[in-house]
Amino acid sequence: MPPKPDLKSIVAGIHADLAPRFGEGKVADYIPQLARVDPRRFGLAVVTLEGETFLAGDAELPFSIQSISKALMLTLALGRHGETIWKRVGREPSGSAFNSIVQLEAESGIPRNPFINAGAIVVTDTLLAGHTPREAIAEIVRFVRFLADEEGIVTDKAVARSEEATGDRNRALAHFMHSFGTLKHPVDHVLGVYFHHCALAMSCRQLAKAGLFLANNGRNPVTGHSVISSARARRINALMLTCGHYDGSGDFAYRVGLPGKSGVGGGILAIAPGHASIAVWSPGLDATGNSLLGSIALEMLANRAGWSVFGH
Incomplete structure (x- = not known):
């Protein structure tokens, strides 16, 4: 060794x-x-x-962990829903920018993987099942505290508001997927939860x-x-x-x-x-x-x- x-x-x-x-x-x-x-x-x-x-x-x-949260949310979603999530999101590298809409159109609203924005929005949609947005956010924060074994972890509200104010591209992705039936919950609910887990500090x-x-x-x-x-x-x-x-x-x-x-x-x-x-x-x-x-x-x-x- x-x-x-x-x-x-x-x-x-x-x-x-x-x-x-x-x-x-x-x-x-x-x-x-x-x-x-x-x-x-x-x-x-x-x-x-x-x-x-x-x-x-x-x-x-x-600091604002942003898309690192996508790996933790995938973990939570797999624990809750198992392999069924792969019916709604792929596992292939995208080769396109993280907020691209081009592939989504070509691939009927199924995002390439759970780590580009569109894919993470679908994963977030699965976490809303049976929950209000507020409950889903609370569960996410609890889960991340459990992973880190630290109680003090919170969402940075100012960053979440900042993302909400500048999130037009993510709104476009979400509405586009909603039109294909890829998202099951109202777009505003899904994005509210998505912006909050990206704003974890x-x-x-x-x-x-x-x-x-x-x-x-x-x-x-x-x-x-x-x-x-x-x-x-x-x-x-x-x-x-x-x-x-x-x-x-x-x-x-x-x-x-x-x-x-x-x-x-x-x-x-x-x-x-x-x-x-x-x-x-x-x-x-x-x-x-x-x-x-x-x-x-x-x-x-x-x-x-x-x-x-x-x-x-």
Whole structure:
């Protein structure tokens, strides 16, 4: 067996190596609240299956997790509805922008995967079954608190309002799918819940803790809580590897070699199966809407720890 990586020095080294570049990339400015974030923020958290935590930079500062919530919502939906959700959303990489409507028309209102906006809106629709929007939001917040084993996680109301005010593209996607019968609930209800789970605020440390079950066959090794079956955890990881970074997913798999889910708030949750859960935050984005320095930090970590799922 290879020696255990010295994660303390690896995490500190990545922070030191990237410090001269803090602020690179372009902060998401189409959601006004996100445009206000300091672009020089940088946080990194690694939580191992043994429960050890390694932090650097702004790892304790909450930020808007945005589309990272899509991986957690998929987990909740699979737990509630099982494999039936795949009748309404696909599992293929899209190759198009995360908010594209072009494929939806060609493919009769069935989104390519659960991590583009249209797919996540369908997953959110499944979470509304039997619930009012308020109840669904409360259940989602409870579930994320359960995953992270932290009570203080909340939705940032200002970000949710900001998304609501600028969500015309998402409204168009939702109405389009509703016309095909892909959505079962009123569009405003579905989008209200969708905007709220995208507006969850979490720190890198909390996010890494929340993802730990995906590194350990569906069970959180620290709390002992079983979240999802090992087969479903494996499938969520597979989707994160192939679809988790929009149309930059292939490049991320090539460079980093870990399942990951990004968000336009500049966060990325990455999973090293059998080893650790990792969260990084750097608000400046690259051309495909993924954290520029966050992706580089994860490439460094995967290389230095020897954690790529494709081998050393």
